[in-house]
Amino acid sequence: MSDPTPSTLPSGPHTPAAPKRSGGCLMILVVGGWLFALAVWMVWHLWGQVREVRSFTDPTPQAIAPSAPSGEELAALRARLQAFAAAVDAKQPAEIELSAADLNHLLAVQEPLSRLQDIAKVEEITDALRVKVALALNGIPFSGERLYLNGFISVRPEMKKDSGLVLLTRSLEVPGRSLSEGFTKTYLEANHLDGLALDELRKDQRLLAIFTKITAVRCQPGKLVAEYLP
Numbered sequence: 001m002s003d004p005t006p007s008t009l010p011s012g013p014h015t016p017a018a019p020k021r022s023g024g025c026l027m028i029l030v031v032g033g034w035l036f037a038l039a040v041w042m043v044w045h046l047w048g049q050v051r052e053v054r055s056f057t058d059p060t061p062q063a064i065a066p067s068a069p070s071g072e073e074l075a076a077l078r079a080r081l082q083a084f085a086a087a088v089d090a091k092q093p094a095e096i097e098l099s100a101a102d103l104n105h106l107l108a109v110q111e112p113l114s115r116l117q118d119i120a121k122v123e124e125i126t127d128a129l130r131v132k133v134a135l136a137l138n139g140i141p142f143s144g145e146r147l148y149l150n151g152f153i154s155v156r157p158e159m160k161k162d163s164g165l166v167l168l169t170r171s172l173e174v175p176g177r178s179l180s181e182g183f184t185k186t187y188l189e190a191n192h193l194d195g196l197a198l199d200e201l202r203k204d205q206r207l208l209a210i211f212t213k214i215t216a217v218r219c220q221p222g223k224l225v226a227e228y229l230p
Helices: 023-054 071-089 100-109 181-190 192-202 205-213
Strands: 094-098 120-125 129-138 146-160 164-173 216-220 223-228
Touching: 071 094, 071 100, 071 205, 071 223, 100 120, 120 192, 129 192, 146 192, 146 216, 164 181, 164 192, 164 205, 192 205
Parallel strands: none
Antiparallel strands: 094 223, 120 129, 129 146, 146 164, 216 223
16 A cells, blocks of 8 residues: 555644735725715715805806997007006106096907907996906816806906016905805905906016006096006
8 A cells, every 4th residue: 555645645633724814905995995985075075066156157148248449449548558658668657547448448359358358347446446247167077067157356456566467356246146255265365357367468578567567556436547657
């Protein structure tokens, strides 16, 4: 009778140990669960934000159309602006006054401001500019939904040491609707109207030089006044 081969020898009194669950698999499960919970929270939070924005916006923009100037009006306005710019370049004292009509004429026909003619119009000037707006906001992401903030924004021009002329958003109003404190605070801090109105102008180095050299800018009843004192 032959001896058993090593492969057939009994293994002894101990049975094979059960496989242990990998610590890496447990970590993957934990991280996966956390990411899933985070995704659910983000979707819920986003849906809440969109629902909130829908409460004070409309699916279509309100009609806004700054009146176009006549040829004579536009020529006279451009001549005044050019005279002010020339005085600044020459380092000579200068002042220019712009009415609501003047500003709307620029919005109607003057590039690049004219790209705003369907979304902004100056209604009146007191201690600030009251601007009628129809601003587009995004709805549900990737859905193509557009919501429109149809209301009024109050902006005040001020001079900043580094950037020169800026339009600071002071208030936001949608007639007959209540805006949430969180949205209002975020929108005021973002100062969107300044970027929409002036960012393209700031790309022109000559205009940027004038914006930074203006000594003072202020709103008075019925007019915006800019001054240069060398």
